[in-house]
Amino acid sequence: MFETVLIANRGEIALRVLRACKELGVRTAVVYSAADADSAAVRLADQAVRIGPASSRRSYLNAAAIVEAARQVGAQAVHPGYGFLSEDADFAEICADNGLTFIGPPPAVMAALADKSSARALMSRAGLPLPAGSVAPVATAAAAAEVADAVGYPVIVKAAAGGGGRGMTVVRHPAELARAYARTRAAAQAAFGDDRVYVERYLTEARHVEVQVLCDSHGNGVHLGTRDCSVQRRHQKLVEEAPAPALSAATLDAIAETALRGALEVGFVGAGTLEFLVDAEERFHFLEINCRIQVEHPVTEMVTGIDLVHEQLHIAAGVPLRWRQEEIRLHGVAVECRVNTEDPERDFAPTPGRLERFTPPGGPFTRVDTHASAGYLVGPWYDSLLAKVIVWAPDRELALNRLERALEEFDIAGPGVRTTIPFVRRVLDDAAFRKGRYTTGLVDRLLAAPSLPPPSSPLLPPPPSPSLPPPSSPAPAQRSTVTPTPRAAPAAEPDVPNRRTR
Known part of the structure; x- marks a missing residue:
């Protein structure tokens, strides 16, 4: 096992x-x-290294500063979490070039x-079923x-x-396609630096089901069952459950074994997730594979008793x-x-602010x-995820009731701050969701329905003129300054790392 791991x-x-x-x-x-x-991770870590200002481009996406931080603290491995550089093959290769184990699949x-x-091409060759559409970019x-004409509308254009x-x-x-194609390519170029897109048939009444896998570097692998992630807004998940409900045992086994x-077949190593769309006839189609720990990994941990991050660390250590x-x-x-x-009433617009209550x-x-925690500043710089509430029960009805009870207890309040809790409680109250017969269209259906008064929520009204204080500065104690110059890494941003050790 590693002596020191840097958490990026x-x-x-x-x-x-x-x-x-x-x-461990x-x-x-x-x-x-x-x-x-002043984050909880900084307080609890054995060492903490400042790598840049609030801007993620100059901090959490700054590969040079992260690698230099790892060298500063004597880390043998880097855990990228999810988001940021977690699926960046170039970053994984830079880690390898600098003698660091990237906790994830090999760069290639x-x-x-x-x-x-x-x-899609690799999985097709491995025999996995794909949605109708182009395998290569168009x-x-x-x-x-x-x-699109060949597979039939509606279609989805994907980066x-x-x-x-x-x-x-x-x-x-058809009249919308040319404009959507150009818009998606432009958005892909801006977001990912890569404007290639492909086209596939869009399944309007489908379930989004995924499979957690663990594979080591010795050719061994297991699957840990399915998760349903169909409750989504703008293709981003809000509610997840394990195992996927209202599907036959034969279908669940087939999806998991196929994943x-x-x-x-593709030589995956680490903890990964293969995602599928499942239609009304329980035919399933491969969508993508995620080469990292998923936000929703706790539901798999709760039904299997297996700590997925522990397994990531063991696999990465060989x-x-x-x-x-x-x-x-x-x-x-x-x-x-x-x-x-x-x-949710404003198209899920972010609502930054300082939390006055958080229980x-x-x-x-x-x-x-x-x-x-209470007093925490929800800034505008990063993803809006504040917390994940996960419950377990012997059966689905009790699990949903337990989640409803937990959300009713959750006390979050701050000027201008709103959360998705009231909307999630609407999801939990939906008859189709309760029966496990919901699809990826659930959220749009709820948003289009007449809005009922949401369940009571302990949120304060926004102030007349909300404003955010500037980011807090790091404590001045025990600092050292090093200019990041890792081998084979791009030049670092001007902001230099500062180390705080405890």
Whole structure:
């Protein structure tokens, strides 16, 4: 096992990884931006290195500063969490060039799988079913139209390098395609530096089902069952559950076994997730593979009893997989909801502000993953995820009731701050959701319905003129300054790292 792991992320996932490392006796170091100087991860880590200002481009996306921070603290490995550089093959290669273990797949495997078009081609060769559409990117609007005419509308135009729900446009009529094609390419170029797109048939009444896999560097692999992630807004998930409900046992087994076969065929190593769309006839189609820990990983942990971050660390250290498929058993039902600082009444617009009250729920079989506390500043610089509430129960009805109870207990208040809790409670109250017969269209259907008074929520009204204080500065104690100059890494931003050690 590693002696020291650098955590190259922030928020709840940085805290989650830090705790897993400590449980395994591994020293922890975290990087942080000026905006996160007072974060829980910084307080709890053995060492903390400031790598830049609030801007993620100059901090959490600054590969040079992160690698230099790892060298400063003597880390042997880097855990990227999710988001930021977690699926950046170039960053993984830079880590390798500097003698650091990147906790994820090998750079070449990640490069092939991070490109959705390449991943589709690889999985197709491995025998996984794909939605009807183009396997390779389409170079012109005319070529896109040919694909769309062949598979039938509606279609979806997707960025080959996309992720996080970005770089996707649904097209319902031929007259809209050329404009949507151009718009998606421009958005892909701006977001990912890669304007390649592909086109596939859009399944309007489908379920989004994914499979968690663990694969080691010795050719071994297991799957840990399914998760349903169909409750989405703008292709980003709000509620997840394990196992996927209202599907036959034969279908669940087939999806899971197909996912594991695909992962092993392409040489995947680490903790990964293969995502599928499932239609009304329970036919399933491969969408993409995520080469990192997922936001929704806790529901799998709750039904299997397996700590996925522990397994990531063991696999990255070269330890053969500690589980055989016949040893994986699913128990009960787990449901997770994301508590984002967003206003569902304003198209889920972010609502930054300082939290005056923050009291998470408790009770049996209730887990809350969060980095927040009373007084925490929700800034405008990063993702709006504030907390994840995860519950477990022997059956789905009790699990949903337990989540409802937990959300009713959650006390979050701050000037201007709104959360997704009232909307999630609408989801939990929906008859189709309760029966497990929901699809990816659920959120749009609820938003289009007449808005009922939301459940009572302990949120304060916004002030007349909300304003955000500037990011707090790091404490002046025990600093050292080093100019980042890692081998084979791009030049660092001007902001220099400062180390705080405890």
